[in-house]
Amino acid sequence: MGLKKNLSNMNQKIFIKTFGCQMNEYDSNRIFDIVKKIGYQKTENYDEANCYLINTCHIRDKAKEKVYHEIGRVKKIFRSKKKPIVIITGCVAQAENREMLKREPYIDLIIGPQSYHKINDSIINHIEKKRKIELTDFNPNSKFKYLSKIKNDFGKVSSFLTIQEGCDKFCHFCVVPYTRGPEYSRPFNQILDEAKYLADNGIKEIILLGQNVNAYNYKNYKLSDLILEIEKLPEIERVRYTTSHPKDMTEDLVEVYKHSKKLMPLIHLPVQSGSNRILKLMNRQHTIDDYLRVFYELKEINSKIEFSSDFIIGYPGESTKDFNDTINFIKRINFINSYSFIFSSRPGTVAANLELIDKKITIERLEKVQNLLFENQVRMNKLLINKSLNVLVENLTEDKAQVFGRSEYMTSVIIDGNKSDIGKVLEVKIKQSNRSTLFGEKINNSNQKVA
Ligand code: SF4
Numbered sequence: 001m002g003l004k005k006n007l008s009n010m011n012q013k014i015f016i017k018t019f020g021c022q023m024n025e026y027d028s029n030r031i032f033d034i035v036k037k038i039g040y041q042k043t044e045n046y047d048e049a050n051c052y053l054i055n056t057c058h059i060r061d062k063a064k065e066k067v068y069h070e071i072g073r074v075k076k077i078f079r080s081k082k083k084p085i086v087i088i089t090g091c092v093a094q095a096e097n098r099e100m101l102k103r104e105p106y107i108d109l110i111i112g113p114q115s116y117h118k119i120n121d122s123i124i125n126h127i128e129k130k131r132k133i134e135l136t137d138f139n140p141n142s143k144f145k146y147l148s149k150i151k152n153d154f155g156k157v158s159s160f161l162t163i164q165e166g167c168d169k170f171c172h173f174c175v176v177p178y179t180r181g182p183e184y185s186r187p188f189n190q191i192l193d194e195a196k197y198l199a200d201n202g203i204k205e206i207i208l209l210g211q212n213v214n215a216y217n218y219k220n221y222k223l224s225d226l227i228l229e230i231e232k233l234p235e236i237e238r239v240r241y242t243t244s245h246p247k248d249m250t251e252d253l254v255e256v257y258k259h260s261k262k263l264m265p266l267i268h269l270p271v272q273s274g275s276n277r278i279l280k281l282m283n284r285q286h287t288i289d290d291y292l293r294v295f296y297e298l299k300e301i302n303s304k305i306e307f308s309s310d311f312i313i314g315y316p317g318e319s320t321k322d323f324n325d326t327i328n329f330i331k332r333i334n335f336i337n338s339y340s341f342i343f344s345s346r347p348g349t350v351a352a353n354l355e356l357i358d359k360k361i362t363i364e365r366l367e368k369v370q371n372l373l374f375e376n377q378v379r380m381n382k383l384l385i386n387k388s389l390n391v392l393v394e395n396l397t398e399d400k401a402q403v404f405g406r407s408e409y410m411t412s413v414i415i416d417g418n419k420s421d422i423g424k425v426l427e428v429k430i431k432q433s434n435r436s437t438l439f440g441e442k443i444n445n446s447n448q449k450v451a
Contacts, residue, residue, distance in 0.1 A: 014040040015049035020057020026160035052084045056092035091179035112136035117146035138181035159203045164210030172350035185218040205238040214248040224252040231262035246286040249294040270310035274329025275322035306336040314362030316354035381433035393421045413438045
């Protein structure tokens, strides 16, 4: 208790480096909400930090090495200064746990994603007793219970809200079931309270987050129930959710698109491959036909609904035919934007020891896929010229001369405007476009009506 009090008088500064997905971004913000309680302020300056936290991601290639590289940088910066407390959080912390403390003595605390609520006690314990601490239990229930009592501090227009964590699907390439644990859904009312708090504090867009967000199920409350409740909040203009699994695109969720007034018409629904054979090898538990069924059902409800996806290129065993199936599938769906990566093995997963296909072939395939996705994005953005779009303005541009916002499809839009536009949905006429950004001028404040 005494030390807690002292910490707030000790000018404690924390530098948080975040790798990876939106879930990690949300977690980093929540970690800061927690450490603020014992007096930490955020800094963007390595030099003045006395606590350095790396929130890690295990999805991409060389995740572990990136962490050690980053610690190397911190070591250099602090060579002739007092060493900061070094904390590793996130999925690499969970997967590697004690091994990291052994390999890099510069690390002080290892805290897995389900133990963030214990971070303050761990820091204090470390300061008092100089003990290295590793916390990698799976207990999302007590984490969220603790977090629900701490204010979510953001100061933005759009906010993530985690509703679900973990995964029971065990795709053969993925570490999430091992690093985030089994599927867990937060209590329905706890989420609604957080949504209300966000709305009361100026948030206009809520992005519901989960590793398998559409698997949300709390005492028979589904994602569809959450969407319909949250959109009743008058301050909320937009609701989104990510990331979904095709298997969990249930009838009630598809139906929501008929009734919802605030659910955005963009669905990020990763398919990973256009080949049924590869989907089976990946243990994705859905087929291309399952995906197409969802696609056509939603298009029938609203033809303006668009899809984005993730693709793994060069999965072990991917033949030319499998790859061509992926190409044809991309052409068929016309994904509005997508992420594509070369397969890279993750230790501990089923695919970890499979024989890789030729590197040169994989790189060529990735280029083909990316070019196709790129062309599609450019073409779709060009089609928007002289059309009007609803744009939620998020902030001023860096030079403060214009404003930045997002269309219903998450595309960046730059508009002439000023501070007073922030937080408003504007109707904007698009004048120019490039691959990733649209440029337009405002027509007026929009009465948004979507989906
Ligand atoms: S559905 Fe598959 S890819 Fe998605 S988190 Fe679960 S195991 Fe990973």
